[in-house]
Amino acid sequence: MWLNPRNPQLNKNGELHHLLSLEGLPVEILRQILDTANSFVGVTQRDVKKVPLLRGKAVFNIFFEASTRTRTTFEIAAKRLSADVINLAINVSSTSKGESVLDTVANLSAMQADMFIVRHAASGAPHLIAKHVGPDIHVINAGDGRHSHPTQGLLDVFAIRHYKKDFTNLRVAIVGDILHSRVARSQIHALTTLGCPEIRVIGPRTLIPAEIRGLGVHVYHDMREGLKDVDVVSMLRLQNERMKGALLASGQEFYKYYGLNDEKLALAKPDAIVLHPGPMNRGVEIDSSVADGKQSVILPQVSFGIAIRMAVMSIVAGN
Amino acid sequence: MWLNPRNPQLNKNGELHHLLSLEGLPVEILRQILDTANSFVGVTQRDVKKVPLLRGKAVFNIFFEASTRTRTTFEIAAKRLSADVINLAINVSSTSKGESVLDTVANLSAMQADMFIVRHAASGAPHLIAKHVGPDIHVINAGDGRHSHPTQGLLDVFAIRHYKKDFTNLRVAIVGDILHSRVARSQIHALTTLGCPEIRVIGPRTLIPAEIRGLGVHVYHDMREGLKDVDVVSMLRLQNERMKGALLASGQEFYKYYGLNDEKLALAKPDAIVLHPGPMNRGVEIDSSVADGKQSVILPQVSFGIAIRMAVMSIVAGN
Amino acid sequence: MWLNPRNPQLNKNGELHHLLSLEGLPVEILRQILDTANSFVGVTQRDVKKVPLLRGKAVFNIFFEASTRTRTTFEIAAKRLSADVINLAINVSSTSKGESVLDTVANLSAMQADMFIVRHAASGAPHLIAKHVGPDIHVINAGDGRHSHPTQGLLDVFAIRHYKKDFTNLRVAIVGDILHSRVARSQIHALTTLGCPEIRVIGPRTLIPAEIRGLGVHVYHDMREGLKDVDVVSMLRLQNERMKGALLASGQEFYKYYGLNDEKLALAKPDAIVLHPGPMNRGVEIDSSVADGKQSVILPQVSFGIAIRMAVMSIVAGN
Numbered sequence: 001m002w003l004n005p006r007n008p009q010l011n012k013n014g015e016l017h018h019l020l021s022l023e024g025l026p027v028e029i030l031r032q033i034l035d036t037a038n039s040f041v042g043v044t045q046r047d048v049k050k051v052p053l054l055r056g057k058a059v060f061n062i063f064f065e066a067s068t069r070t071r072t073t074f075e076i077a078a079k080r081l082s083a084d085v086i087n088l089a090i091n092v093s094s095t096s097k098g099e100s101v102l103d104t105v106a107n108l109s110a111m112q113a114d115m116f117i118v119r120h121a122a123s124g125a126p127h128l129i130a131k132h133v134g135p136d137i138h139v140i141n142a143g144d145g146r147h148s149h150p151t152q153g154l155l156d157v158f159a160i161r162h163y164k165k166d167f168t169n170l171r172v173a174i175v176g177d178i179l180h181s182r183v184a185r186s187q188i189h190a191l192t193t194l195g196c197p198e199i200r201v202i203g204p205r206t207l208i209p210a211e212i213r214g215l216g217v218h219v220y221h222d223m224r225e226g227l228k229d230v231d232v233v234s235m236l237r238l239q240n241e242r243m244k245g246a247l248l249a250s251g252q253e254f255y256k257y258y259g260l261n262d263e264k265l266a267l268a269k270p271d272a273i274v275l276h277p278g279p280m281n282r283g284v285e286i287d288s289s290v291a292d293g294k295q296s297v298i299l300p301q302v303s304f305g306i307a308i309r310m311a312v313m314s315i316v317a318g319n
Numbered sequence: 320m321w322l323n324p325r326n327p328q329l330n331k332n333g334e335l336h337h338l339l340s341l342e343g344l345p346v347e348i349l350r351q352i353l354d355t356a357n358s359f360v361g362v363t364q365r366d367v368k369k370v371p372l373l374r375g376k377a378v379f380n381i382f383f384e385a386s387t388r389t390r391t392t393f394e395i396a397a398k399r400l401s402a403d404v405i406n407l408a409i410n411v412s413s414t415s416k417g418e419s420v421l422d423t424v425a426n427l428s429a430m431q432a433d434m435f436i437v438r439h440a441a442s443g444a445p446h447l448i449a450k451h452v453g454p455d456i457h458v459i460n461a462g463d464g465r466h467s468h469p470t471q472g473l474l475d476v477f478a479i480r481h482y483k484k485d486f487t488n489l490r491v492a493i494v495g496d497i498l499h500s501r502v503a504r505s506q507i508h509a510l511t512t513l514g515c516p517e518i519r520v521i522g523p524r525t526l527i528p529a530e531i532r533g534l535g536v537h538v539y540h541d542m543r544e545g546l547k548d549v550d551v552v553s554m555l556r557l558q559n560e561r562m563k564g565a566l567l568a569s570g571q572e573f574y575k576y577y578g579l580n581d582e583k584l585a586l587a588k589p590d591a592i593v594l595h596p597g598p599m600n601r602g603v604e605i606d607s608s609v610a611d612g613k614q615s616v617i618l619p620q621v622s623f624g625i626a627i628r629m630a631v632m633s634i635v636a637g638n
Numbered sequence: 639m640w641l642n643p644r645n646p647q648l649n650k651n652g653e654l655h656h657l658l659s660l661e662g663l664p665v666e667i668l669r670q671i672l673d674t675a676n677s678f679v680g681v682t683q684r685d686v687k688k689v690p691l692l693r694g695k696a697v698f699n700i701f702f703e704a705s706t707r708t709r710t711t712f713e714i715a716a717k718r719l720s721a722d723v724i725n726l727a728i729n730v731s732s733t734s735k736g737e738s739v740l741d742t743v744a745n746l747s748a749m750q751a752d753m754f755i756v757r758h759a760a761s762g763a764p765h766l767i768a769k770h771v772g773p774d775i776h777v778i779n780a781g782d783g784r785h786s787h788p789t790q791g792l793l794d795v796f797a798i799r800h801y802k803k804d805f806t807n808l809r810v811a812i813v814g815d816i817l818h819s820r821v822a823r824s825q826i827h828a829l830t831t832l833g834c835p836e837i838r839v840i841g842p843r844t845l846i847p848a849e850i851r852g853l854g855v856h857v858y859h860d861m862r863e864g865l866k867d868v869d870v871v872s873m874l875r876l877q878n879e880r881m882k883g884a885l886l887a888s889g890q891e892f893y894k895y896y897g898l899n900d901e902k903l904a905l906a907k908p909d910a911i912v913l914h915p916g917p918m919n920r921g922v923e924i925d926s927s928v929a930d931g932k933q934s935v936i937l938p939q940v941s942f943g944i945a946i947r948m949a950v951m952s953i954v955a956g957n
Binding site: 055056057058084088089090103106107110112 | 682683684685686687688706707710711713714717718916917918920937938939940941943944
């Protein structure tokens with residue numbers, strides 16, 4: 001067995017083999033990813049944006065759930081590492097012929113793939129796939145159900161470190177639909193590992209699961225109270241389907257209580273930064289004056305996301 | 320401000336920065352594009368069809384409106400310049416999540432794109448995008464609403480120059496649905512700038528807008544009269560939806576009056592050439608014996624289109 | 639005329655120019671493909687999986703019928719040969735605008751393509767296209783109607799040769815829906831050419847066409863009888879639409895009589911190998927214990943498929 005039995009994303013030397021979740025990832029590996037990404041920020045701003053680290057490798061974007069944005073960032077990252085990229089939108093193909101996910105993956109493995117970037121609506125799908133691929137294939141979770149979206153969590157903490165330098169005296173508020181958010185979970189795990197002493201989650205009772213307190217976070221239902229003196233405001237995207245569902249009265253109602261506007265942001269520290277994973281619902285979870293304002297680091301997050309994905313891919317390929 | 324305030328597609332040195340429209344493009348730049356394209360015609364006929372001019376650059380095909388043909392020609396052109404190409408069919412992605420075009424574009428810019436090839440059903444969308452991207456990003460209009468399709472116009476005048484050498488004593492007829500055609504507008508602007516003394520537009524009253532006379536063209540409703548002694552016959556594609564609509568009786572009716580067949584073509588000069596932007600409706604706007612006949616330059620137009628797109632991309636990237 | 643009048647897939651020197659069908663392909667060319675593929679098996683297992691044989695060449699995957707799996711294998715094979723690959727799903731594009739297949743192909747040819755990989759629901763479509771392209775373009779059939787799927791047939795005989803070394807004393811059984819299978823036809827032609835002395839086809843009367851006996855095969859309706867002492871069991875995929883149609887009672891009924899399970903497989907030689915083109919319907923035409931068992935070579939078939947496609951592409955491009 002080539003993987004570490006206690007953590008299926010590490011090899012037996014304790015190095016990153018798959019990236020499935022930020023939960024349980026050792027702090028040294030988190031820092032290795034952030035430091036490596038930092039070295040790639042420069043590459044993506046050069047005139048020739050390519051490095052040959054993955055030349056001749058085949059990276060398969062296997063998206064069982066559509067996500068142009070995430071797929072594109074992985075595709076760009078892989079091409080900047082000189083890999084060959086194969087895009088597969090599996091919902092419209094083999095599985096519609098009745099083939100199981102594992103048969104699909106076994107077939108793609110037999111094509112001598114080097115890396116699978118996997119997005120799936122079912123929580124745990126990337127773990128299942130990682131368990132069944134051969135020792136030469138690396139699996140990177142690009143979002144699975146409500147569970148995890150580790151590269152998003154990594155780019156978020158990269159952005160926080162970039163602007164705040166140190167995690168050990170930060171107060172971070174995560175605001176919105178915690179219940180359905182894989183982004184929130186990934187942020188909480190990464191921030192905790194990196195030593196952030198105070199994480200607050202803010203949202204309506206219907207959108208904050210009870211078990212979240214088990215992760216050591218503080219729960220607020222009053223956004224004004226929760227934002228007081230925080231260094232970082234991490235806004236979550238409100239899925240459209242929630243606005244129509246039983247969990248919320250309406251988008252306008254949500255905006256009134258949990259939308260970030262200038263007035264509420266003024267309660268945070270004056271130099272607080274605002275994060276959002278995108279795409280934004282302007283006027284629902286965030287006001288345009290905040291989204292486009294000087295405390296917003298939403299677009300730099302996107303740039304950092306390329307560097308983070310380059311870092312993860314080059315690290316697993318090198319181990 | 321890095322752009323020329325009087326012409327938003329030129330930089331302050333008067334060089335091409337974006338290609339949004341052929342309207343107002345100086346004749347020197349038109350000629351620079353045609354001459355550069357001429358040098359690429361050779362490249363595309365070589366055994367190894369690549370030149371390294373855009374190596375390490377990221378070209379994003381952002382198609383808000385589907386067009387396999389146009390997307391493919393830009394993709395081929397970019398790959399022949401050694402660029403990395405990312406294809407995005409935006410109708411099925413972010414905007415369906417409620418993200419605005421400008422947020423989408425801001426996000427793609429943050430991924431350190433170098434060039435956006437934009438196709439959109441709304442006239443002016445590429446101009447709007449060009450206004451909001453950073454100074455390092457070039458925008459090329461690949462067709463916007465009824466407004467413009469500049470690379471198509473350029474490949475048309477390239478074909479005309481290739482076969483007729485000089486514009487200054489040419490008589491050109493543009494035939495068909497002028498009202499809805501971005502191709503017609505682009506051709507008229509380019510031909511006028513290049514010194515073509517006589518442009519005729521031919522079509523039924525319902526498909527020729529009144530304001531077209533303001534561009535200095537002659538309007539004909541009788542195709543036989545309009546084709547008399549012309550050097551170039553530029554046929555337009557009749558959109559299927561027009562044939563079913565209120566503007567036209569039927570495809571057969573249209574063919575009778577405005578379809579190009581051998582008998583009507585005989586009224587033009589004996590060495591007149593026939594253009595069509597494709598895809599053709601054989602038996603509606605053009606007869607197969609003309610489409611496949613010796614005066615047709617419809618397939619060479621396609622080849623020239625690759626060279627023109629290579630020229631435009633390499634010129635803006637070099638400025 | 640550059641093609642051999644007696645065999646339209648060979649040039650006048652008798653070399654492979656297009657790959658349209660395995661029917662009538664000389665044994666020397668079949669062996670050339672298998673030997674060349676053998677040399678590529680090593681390449682696809684190396685760290686850098688690329689060879690520069692098709693550098694600067696443009697390979698167009700023209701899929702008039704969706705098939706992610708086949709498209710992906712051709713895309714990977716072309717990229718490993720360093721070609722530029724353009725993917726075109728034509729059902730959603732030009733032909734929906736009313737353009738004919740031949741106009742589409744003429745346009746793509748004018749873009750200076752080097753190779754067309756063609757998949758079409760109509761039998762003979764790749765032959766029609768091959769007849770109309772210029773002398774510099776190679777056409778490879780990636781599956782046409784019920785007619786042919788030559789690279790699948792080639793990878794099947796490659797797998798058989800790999801495990802059985804020699805064809806001249808083999809007994810091969812092909813089982814299932816022979817009527818609708820382009821795979822069966824391709825296998826029969828290739829095996830016959832390579833000297834396989836005994837080919838059996840096994841299936842219900844409704845799914846075995848009468849004319850199949852003309853190919854020199856033995857027909858069995860009793861699977862147990864047909865499998866007796868065979869060296870190779872080639873299972874065919876049962877299309878879902880057949881299970882609902884008039885030709886078959888149900889999937890369960892089919893499984894009972896023609897599904898391959900351990901008990902039926904035991905009637906073959908002890909070292910018999912099991913092939914399946916994928917994707918499998920587990921529990922319909924094949925039992926999981928066989929599919930995942932030690933006699934199954936179904937996943938190696940997929941790997942060999944990449945090598946076979948690299949071989950075919952590099953051979954036609956070199957001739």
